[in-house]
Amino acid sequence: xxxxxxxTVGALALTLAAGPAFACxxxxxxxxITATTQTGPYIASALTLAAESWTKKTCGxxxxxxxxxxxxxxxxxxxxxxxxxxxxxxAFAPAWAPDFTPFLTEMPAQYQEGEAWEDIAPVYRExxxxxxxxxxSQTMDGDVHTxxxxxxxxxxxxxxxxxxxKYGYDLAVPKTWKEYLxxxxxxxxxxxxxxxxxxxxxxxxxxxxxxxxxxxxxASHPDLPGAMFFDPETMDAQVNNPAWVxxxxxxxxxxxxxxxxxxxxxxxxxxxxxxxxxxxxSIGWGDTGVIAADPEQSTVAGKVGSAVLPSSTEVYNYxxxxxxxxxxxxxxxxxxxxxxxxxVPQSSKHQEAAxxxxxxxxxxxxxxxxxxxxxxxxxxxxxxxxxxxxxWSKLFSDREAKEYLGAxxxxxxxxxxxxxxxxxxxxxxxxxxxIELSRALAGEVSAQEALDTVAKGWNELTDQFGRxxxxxxxxxxxxxxxxx
Amino acid sequence: xxxxDPVKHLFLWPAFLVVLAVAIxxxxxxLANSMMSLRLVPPMPARFVGVDNYTDxxxxxxxxxxxxxxxxxxxxSVALQFVIGFALALALAKRVRGVNFFRTTFLMPMxxxxxxxxxxxxxxxxxxxxxxxxxxxxxxFPNLPYLTDANWALxxxxxVEIWQWTPFVVLLLxxxxxxxxxxxxxxxxxxxASPWQQFWGITFPMMLPISAAVIFIRVVESFxxxxxxxxxxxxxxxxxxxxxxxxxxxxGFKKFNLGYTSALSFxxxxxxxxxxxxxxxxxxxxxxxxK
Numbered sequence: 001x002x003x004x005x006x007x008t009v010g011a012l013a014l015t016l017a018a019g020p021a022f023a024c025x026x027x028x029x030x031x032x033i034t035a036t037t038q039t040g041p042y043i044a045s046a047l048t049l050a051a052e053s054w055t056k057k058t059c060g061x062x063x064x065x066x067x068x069x070x071x072x073x074x075x076x077x078x079x080x081x082x083x084x085x086x087x088x089x090x091a092f093a094p095a096w097a098p099d100f101t102p103f104l105t106e107m108p109a110q111y112q113e114g115e116a117w118e119d120i121a122p123v124y125r126e127x128x129x130x131x132x133x134x135x136x137s138q139t140m141d142g143d144v145h146t147x148x149x150x151x152x153x154x155x156x157x158x159x160x161x162x163x164x165x166k167y168g169y170d171l172a173v174p175k176t177w178k179e180y181l182x183x184x185x186x187x188x189x190x191x192x193x194x195x196x197x198x199x200x201x202x203x204x205x206x207x208x209x210x211x212x213x214x215x216x217x218x219a220s221h222p223d224l225p226g227a228m229f230f231d232p233e234t235m236d237a238q239v240n241n242p243a244w245v246x247x248x249x250x251x252x253x254x255x256x257x258x259x260x261x262x263x264x265x266x267x268x269x270x271x272x273x274x275x276x277x278x279x280x281x282s283i284g285w286g287d288t289g290v291i292a293a294d295p296e297q298s299t300v301a302g303k304v305g306s307a308v309l310p311s312s313t314e315v316y317n318y319x320x321x322x323x324x325x326x327x328x329x330x331x332x333x334x335x336x337x338x339x340x341x342x343x344v345p346q347s348s349k350h351q352e353a354a355x356x357x358x359x360x361x362x363x364x365x366x367x368x369x370x371x372x373x374x375x376x377x378x379x380x381x382x383x384x385x386x387x388x389x390x391x392w393s394k395l396f397s398d399r400e401a402k403e404y405l406g407a408x409x410x411x412x413x414x415x416x417x418x419x420x421x422x423x424x425x426x427x428x429x430x431x432x433x434x435i436e437l438s439r440a441l442a443g444e445v446s447a448q449e450a451l452d453t454v455a456k457g458w459n460e461l462t463d464q465f466g467r468x469x470x471x472x473x474x475x476x477x478x479x480x481x482x483x484x
Numbered sequence: 485x486x487x488x489d490p491v492k493h494l495f496l497w498p499a500f501l502v503v504l505a506v507a508i509x510x511x512x513x514x515l516a517n518s519m520m521s522l523r524l525v526p527p528m529p530a531r532f533v534g535v536d537n538y539t540d541x542x543x544x545x546x547x548x549x550x551x552x553x554x555x556x557x558x559x560x561s562v563a564l565q566f567v568i569g570f571a572l573a574l575a576l577a578k579r580v581r582g583v584n585f586f587r588t589t590f591l592m593p594m595x596x597x598x599x600x601x602x603x604x605x606x607x608x609x610x611x612x613x614x615x616x617x618x619x620x621x622x623x624x625f626p627n628l629p630y631l632t633d634a635n636w637a638l639x640x641x642x643x644v645e646i647w648q649w650t651p652f653v654v655l656l657l658x659x660x661x662x663x664x665x666x667x668x669x670x671x672x673x674x675x676x677a678s679p680w681q682q683f684w685g686i687t688f689p690m691m692l693p694i695s696a697a698v699i700f701i702r703v704v705e706s707f708x709x710x711x712x713x714x715x716x717x718x719x720x721x722x723x724x725x726x727x728x729x730x731x732x733x734x735x736g737f738k739k740f741n742l743g744y745t746s747a748l749s750f751x752x753x754x755x756x757x758x759x760x761x762x763x764x765x766x767x768x769x770x771x772x773x774x775k
Contacts, residue, residue: 074524081527099526203720260611263632424526427738435723442721465526
């Protein structure tokens with residue numbers, strides 16, 4: 001009896017002592033938040049993984065509701081506009097931000113300070129998460145285009161000698177798009193079994209982001225921010241100016257230096273072509289490097305080099321109609337897609353818990369783990385994601401990790417980061433572009449003809465949707481103040 | 485219960501309401517939407533526009549292009565499905581060794597989901613790594629643009645349609661052939677009619693009603709083609725292989741232009757209806773003749 005009593009008292013004392021270690025902090029016991037995004041695994045699995053650890057930490061629960069990509073936008077937009085409280089957290093494509101921002105809560109001030117906040121790459125923290133001066137969403141995935149190449153081919157002595165002989169300069173990571181095409185041409189014509197490059201060219205297969213990456217080097221003028229797609233004062237389409245024509249001509253040229261099937265390449269095929277050792281170089285999102293470095297998915301593991309996108313010493317000035325020349329290639333990168341955003345609707349009944357979950361999801365530790373976990377679709381967006389080489393050592397060799405993380409970091413911190421287009425009716429604009437791109441790639445029309453058609457279509461859409469409203473949204477998306 | 489017994493309403497109304505809710509209401513709702521400017525992206529207030537969506541579509545060259553593309557794919561593929569299917573059905577109708585094996589094997593393609601078929605076709609038609617390229621390279625034609633040149637892409641889509649749906653034609657025609665009376669053929673044998681004469685004089689005319697039905701079903705189904713095109717070409721290059729349903733998908737689920745998409749759906753219905761009526765009208769004299 002005495003022994004039993006002592007055991008009980010002891011157990012109670014232990015429980016009390018250990019209490020703080022198991023406490024819910026903050027305590028969201030009984031709170032269930034509902035988060036919605038596209039059907040997994042990409043992004044949805046990142047939410048699910050974070051939900052598990054958030055539950056352990058706070059005792060609250062997260063229900064992740066997934067919708068197919070085609071249904072996600074209408075589901076979210078109808079709940080937001082009707083004031084429905086179905087969702088406490090929405091994870092969405094940044095292009096939809098203009099339609100959602102009137103219905104989102106601002107990120108609480110406590111999350112907009114401290115080391116974790118400063119650790120988010122500035123382009124996300126200061127541009128992509130901000131709308132008209134307010135932080136309305138949290139980046140939960142980084143999306144920027146970078147360059148990937150085969151180290152073994154680039155360092156092969158025979159290739160180096162032959163390349164220099166033909167082009168008059170050293171075979172190395174290209175600094176300009178012209179060098180990129182020279183390299184593609186060299187490998188296409190001189191190395192058996194290897195094609196020059198791989199990009200996405202397929203209609204509906206992310207092709208336009210690859211064009212944007214070419215164009216950004218010529219159309220994103222460092223002194224004229226936000227003018228790549230439209231004139232930020234009139235909303236006139238810039239898509240058929242000489243910078244775009246040059247970018248498209250080079251994009252078409254690259255398609256002829258790619259595998260014969262490349263016109264049917266989506267980004268998935270780009271990754272397969274690079275990881276399969278079919279091509280000497282490619283451009284695209286960070287997934288390429290990760291997939292190509294994995295021996296289970298790749299035949300070129302251990303030989304995967306990374307760098308920022310090529311650029312140009314000439315940038316078109318849309319105001320003067322002249323090409324401005326720079327001594328060195330401008331440090332330009334392109335935020336293709338821009339990375340998934342997480343936000344809390346004003347209609348949510350658990351706003352505090354929802355923001356706490358988002359903070360947890362995007363914390364350096366949780367997001368850092370997601371970035372190296374296959375299938376989450378999360379690419380680096382924090383500085384710490386690119387500096388913690390220990391975490392990446394399972395995937396990459398030392399050199400691969402150094403180059404990959406360096407490229408990711410340099411791309412998002414470039415002096416002249418070009419933001420992706422984010423406009424109401426985004427897919428209406430890009431559909432016109434996709435059709436004409438496809439025709440230009442097939443040789444049915446010239447680059448100028450294709451882009452003239454696109455410009456006409458874009459201007460008509462802008463008028464249809466309301467030029468003032470579109471201009472206002474465009475300026476906000478580019479981080480420009482409203483026009484007086 | 486008499487004819488005027490009010491209890492009859494108790495039995496009639498539920499059925500009427502179910503039909504109204506399930507069949508009529510969606511059609512009326514869709515028809516009403518087709519007369520509205522109704523966009524989810526960017527969200528715009530709905531407004532009545534009358535027949536503007538219809539006139540926009542009828543003056544849109546892309547609409548007519550998709551009508552021509554869809555009709556070309558449907559008519560060409562169904563014509564070839566019928567010819568090949570008839571030949572296979574005739575072969576399978578004979579008592580040959582292993583007929584059950586062949587019947588089962590020939591029917592398998594139609595059991596596979598079109599998306600899966602399209603994915604496999606995309607691999608086979610890969611111009612560098614696909615097995616077809618290996619054969620073509622051996623014959624001196626390497627890296628043909630099966631899916632990236634407009635004409636080749638159309639041909640590839642038609643080929644896949646034929647491969648997948650010929651079994652359906654075989655299945656129905658085989659059932660028809662097995663139902664033909666033997667005595668007619670016995671009489672023809674007595675008259676020393678050749679197999680060719682028997683086919684054109686007996687088999688083909690007697691199979692005409694079922695053939696007409698098979699072709700009708702396949703044409704209507706072929707007009708709905710979307711999954712194969714979506715996976716194999718995405719409608720490209722340009723809009724060279726874009727079909728009516730893919731066009732509707734782009735408008736409805738990428739641009740969320742719901743009013744316009746509803747109008748497009750009704751025009752699609754109209755196109756299929758007109759083609760069906762023309763087809764049945766052309767066929768009517770022959771069906772009457774061989775009734």
